[in-house]
Amino acid sequence: MTVTTSRFGEIDIAQSKIIDFPEGIPGFEECSRFALITAEETDPFLWLQALDMPEIALAVVNPFRLFPDYAPRVPEAALAEIGSPANEDVLLLAVAVIPGDPQAMSANLVSPLIINAAACKGKQVILEGTDYLIRQPIFEPVRALMCGEG
Numbered sequence: 001m002t003v004t005t006s007r008f009g010e011i012d013i014a015q016s017k018i019i020d021f022p023e024g025i026p027g028f029e030e031c032s033r034f035a036l037i038t039a040e041e042t043d044p045f046l047w048l049q050a051l052d053m054p055e056i057a058l059a060v061v062n063p064f065r066l067f068p069d070y071a072p073r074v075p076e077a078a079l080a081e082i083g084s085p086a087n088e089d090v091l092l093l094a095v096a097v098i099p100g101d102p103q104a105m106s107a108n109l110v111s112p113l114i115i116n117a118a119a120c121k122g123k124q125v126i127l128e129g130t131d132y133l134i135r136q137p138i139f140e141p142v143r144a145l146m147c148g149e150g
Helices: 076-081 139-146
Strands: 002-005 009-012 034-038 045-050 056-059 089-097 113-116 121-124
Touching: 045 089
Parallel strands: none
Antiparallel strands: 002 009, 034 045, 045 056, 056 089, 089 113, 113 121
16 A cells, blocks of 8 residues: 655555554544554654554654653553454554654653554553653653663
């Protein structure tokens, strides 16, 4: 499938790489099909590109790379909704906000995206009873990672 995006131009997405979010993602409920785009120049950030609305690409990050002690308790019911994947098939990502001032970058650690990589099915979950932040500052951990300190 070829998609013309505002961020990446024309890209080819293999049908087997399309991630289905049956409920959409809060704020983007009208989008249910996404592709995960990696770009070396934006590492550690990846992009969750909406295929139903090619002008939408969400910056996401693997929170474990920035916060090795991150230990979310994903409800079993949420995992069941994406096919009860084996641990090695679970991809967990945090939606990032990258404003004009890089020092104000943040990631939502309360509502991670969980993806069953084997079934290409995903969902955003809200973690209950957690001390994680919706707007967790990430400038310092990103800087450390990019400088080879992490």
